[in-house]
Amino acid sequence: MTADDGPKCYSRFTNEWFCWQYVEDRREEILDATLEHLAITVAAVLLGLALAFPLALLARRYRRLQSTVLAVSTGIYTIPSLALFPLFLPFTGLSAATVVLGLALYALTVLVRSILDGLSSVPADVRESAVGLGYGPGRLLLRVELPLAVPVLMGGLRVATVSTVALTTVGALVSYGGLGNLIAHGVARDFRAELVTASVLCVLLALLLDAVVVLAQRLLTPWTRGAGA
């Protein structure tokens, strides 16, 4: 495992689990896979958010829609990721869009629920006093309700982000799985160093993005600092 005995830890005869030489030799390939993973995850979560907001607002506005939206979003969650990608295939083909769309749908189901929960966690008297101060519906939503909903909403965003990072690996089915491509290749070739490296990077990426969401939450809700600790 020392650096000076060459690429021995992943030769045809040795198949070590941890091999730094592999990371050095394939640095570019690993970097590309990580960036693809990151891009797919971020695109899926952002698309999910963009779709979840109007849906949640509609569901809140029309009570009857709410149960339908929640039922449909739970229904989507029962469709396995490996099954979801083929279902998109006739429309998007073998492309990154297939993975992004599928994952956005999953993120959407978690997010709609947490946006609704977040908005309903705003105390009624706060809402009433804002209306009493002359806030219109738009300003009420943007200046009062959304900021107060941030903690609950961010909880949902954390779950959505972390599970999207994990699910992106399944995109290897259509060859757009980021680090999942390396994992699939590692299984096919029985290449342990590649497997471990890609798996560890996956977990690190999830923890990193989770930390980014937590940081964003702290920046967005300065008033909770100190009170919580």
Added chain:
Amino acid sequence: MNVLANAWEYLVDPASWSGGGGMLALLLEQLLLTVTALALAAAVGLPVALALGHLGRGGFLAVNISNIGRAVPTFALLALLVTADWPGTASFGPYGRAGLATLLALMLFALPPLVTGAYVAVREVPEEVREAARGMGMTGLQVFVRAELPLALPLVLSGVRLALVQVWATATIAALVAGPGLGRVITDGFAANDYGQGIAGAVVVAAVALTLELLAAGAQRLAARRLSDPAPRVDAHAG
């Protein structure tokens, strides 16, 4: 939309359902895997989670392990288990090739939602109930069995129900490492550029997932009706 026509053809062709590698056999294989993995996870996770909930300790641990568990891709876990010397890709009775690796990966996957759900369920039992039960002279174990457990059970069951559908859905991923289950129809279809078959497999997997969800919801409602008798009695006694 040629692919959709192909998918339909594959679905209505009796040949694709019958035989050793047929969809019916794969479906049963995956169902067996799902139920076993869930039962194992429940046997290991529920007692621990319920005990932690009763003691009111270790909540930080329960929730954080669950979050880290979510961050570990099941595909990666499965790949590592299959590539390792043990359990590897050996066949495992009716669970098929790579069966033990798949079983372990699914069990680990099912643990976090079960543990968090059960822990939260016990913690959410109102403190007054607990105190009243203690005030009546119940021992710690009696408080748990007679007061906490009946009140927590509906939430524990809904955690199990959620885990059931998630494990079924995730079991499909086993096919990515040539493992057992219906995912094989999907991956084989992709490998052969027969996307119709891939879509057909996806439809069957999704249909079974929805059926499981509906069945579990029905079972839960039935259990709730059975349970709604003793629960208020405990409440009345306690209050």
